Amino acid sequence: MPLKVTVEAKPGGTYFIIRPSGSIDATTFQILANEVESVLNQSPTLIIFDLDQVGYVSSAGIGVVLAAEKVMKKAGGKALLVNLKPQIRKVFDIVQALPPQQLFNNTRDLDEYLAEMQRQVREGPSA
Amino acid sequence: MDARKTREFRILNRLPELDALADGLREFCLAAGMSEEEFGDVRLAVEEAVSNTIRHGYGDGNDHAIHVRASLEPGELQLEIEDDARAFNPLEAPLPDVDLPVEKKPEGGLGILLLRSVMDRLDYRRSGGRNFLRLARRLKRT
Numbered sequence: 584m585p586l587k588v589t590v591e592a593k594p595g596g597t598y599f600i601i602r603p604s605g606s607i608d609a610t611t612f613q614i615l616a617n618e619v620e621s622v623l624n625q626s627p628t629l630i631i632f633d634l635d636q637v638g639y640v641s642s643a644g645i646g647v648v649l650a651a652e653k654v655m656k657k658a659g660g661k662a663l664l665v666n667l668k669p670q671i672r673k674v675f676d677i678v679q680a681l682p683p684q685q686l687f688n689n690t691r692d693l694d695e696y697l698a699e700m701q702r703q704v705r706e707g708p709s710a
Numbered sequence: 711m712d713a714r715k716t717r718e719f720r721i722l723n724r725l726p727e728l729d730a731l732a733d734g735l736r737e738f739c740l741a742a743g744m745s746e747e748e749f750g751d752v753r754l755a756v757e758e759a760v761s762n763t764i765r766h767g768y769g770d771g772n773d774h775a776i777h778v779r780a781s782l783e784p785g786e787l788q789l790e791i792e793d794d795a796r797a798f799n800p801l802e803a804p805l806p807d808v809d810l811p812v813e814k815k816p817e818g819g820l821g822i823l824l825l826r827s828v829m830d831r832l833d834y835r836r837s838g839g840r841n842f843l844r845l846a847r848r849l850k851r852t
Contacts, residue, residue, distance in 0.1 A: 677827045
């Protein structure tokens, strides 16, 4: 299945949502890798991979996410994954590509996490 | 031979051929009553094994055929992947240490880890200059 990728830049350009659609496999991963590279060049503090429209991911796709997380972490940011179908979640869990607290099964859980992050920025960490 | 229970696929050693292989496997697996989840594991294992062979198994730039045979047995799906690539036993390949912190986490070897994780049984032999990798996935019902 072909892969399409859309990128949404949030206001301020520090926060990007990358939405792949299709299969991320050995023949398509470079499409995603190219979009991720463009985003990383803008020095974001947060990248969110919304995998709602992804039906399949192989190690090639995981490699793209893992490489992005390495760059993000080095720069003090992070990558998050949201809307993982059970089969996709299983693959990420096997290889432990990201810490479990950076994986969100749905948008509501992610929104709560982001709201807490914003609260901490405003008020400082909870005691 | 019951065509609903056995099927052979032949592709060339080019990554784009994996799409047709995945389509054929999906058709076979779903017609056999397997779930999308079970097919997902089968696709993952076969693609990881075959893509590894295509990327690393040949150095001559020539076309090579890769054969994938699927066989539905009571309670499980069996697969055999045959190729004439360099000898490679994925059962002896070192697995990446996924417990390392992300900055030290290896990006290679993840495919072999996935292959070995989603299949219930693997067996490898080298015979006549060819690799034979057998995989088996237990099924909930067939």
